[in-house]
Amino acid sequence: MSTNAISLSVVVPCFNEAATLQACIEKVLELRDHGVVLEVIIVDDASSDNSPEIAQGLAQAASKIKVVRHKSNQGEGAALRTGFKEATGDFVVVQDADLEYDPHDILELLAPLVDGRADVVYGSRFLGGQPHRVLYFWHYLGNKFLTFLSNMFTDLNLTDMETCYKVFRREIIQDIVIEENRFGFEPEITAKLAQRKLAIYEMGISYNGRTYAEGKKIGWRDGFRALYCVVRYNAPALPLPMQFLVYLFIGGTAALVNLFLFLIMLNMGLGVTASALFAFIAAAGVNYLLCVTLLFKRRSRWAGPVEMLVYVGLVVAVALVDVQITRVLIAGSTPAWLAKLCASAIALTLNFLGRRNLVFSQKSQKAVE
Secondary structure: OOOOOEEEEEEEEEOOOOOOHHHHHHHHHHHHHHOEEEEEEEEEOOOOOOHHHHHHHHHHHOOOEEEEEOOOOOOHHHHHHHHHHHOOOOEEEEOOOOOOOOHHHHHHHHHHHHOOOOOEEEEEOOOOOOOEOOOOHHHHHHHHHHHHHHHHHHOOOOOOOOOOOEEEEHHHHOOOOOOOOOOOHHHHHHHHHHHOOOOEEEEEOOEOOOOOOOOOOOOHHHHHHHHHHHHHHHHHHOOHHHHHHHHHHHHHHHHHHHHHHHHHHHHOOOOHHHHHHHHHHHHHHHHHHHHHHHHHHHHOOOOHHHHHHHHHHHHHHHHHHHHHHHHHHHHOOOOHHHHHHHHHHHHHHHHHHHHHHHHOOOOOHHHHO
């Protein structure tokens, strides 16, 4: 691959990586031997070891190395957000400071971008015949599950959504608002790239994963956050049938809250009416919060108090429809359980459509961003 006149910004998020930072940057600088005009941006995320001193020493010893330091630890996503803002190269790549990823692979990842085929290139640890250190089975399984779920929501066919190695055209990554501060960056950026209908390529890379004893930081909490981010950043842009499936989860969760609270209040000695009313209001609140958090928030066009007022109005209106349908069906000799089941199905559909098209209706498609 000819790399003449190619300028590349390498963003290196760093938190307590004194053991590997210098070796990592030295390997990155070797890309200059292949004609790449290189810019290295080290973002120190308030390290407590001597990573900042090492980074400053590297910046003094070589040109085009810039060091930015956060005053407090904010997470990898926040470090990347800072680094992307500082980038000036034609292309931007993420390079973890722990050397799990070999900087020499970056040259191959640049090829589809340089020849104009790709807007973004993912380096997959699960493609090709490159060497891979054999490590944690459950991490592998979790990665595969998150990638599968992300693909289901984005309609992509990636093999490694969680990979560190992502190479972007600079104008693309700098035009995307990054909200996640930690490892939720990976599903967030994948969702936002997919929504832009960009040309995304994937290529095999090597991988030298490290153990927790060697300093690996990602944990099970980050896995749950990634799961949440897959839904949060994809759901507002999904087609109606997929959004309805997400709403079934939301409605089902609220229904369980309704049932459990009703039984608890009843066992505490409250009457049926008071227990049912308390449980219904609490479930409606849970439904609202889940809709805001997962499904519709970035579509909303109403100010907070107005949005809540419209939501309450919809809940009351659908409840009245539910009651009326139940009464009509029972009056027509329909068994009570079937009448309630039909009324509930209609109410569920009306609730979803009302939330999507009235309560959380969007001003413009830009709200998805």
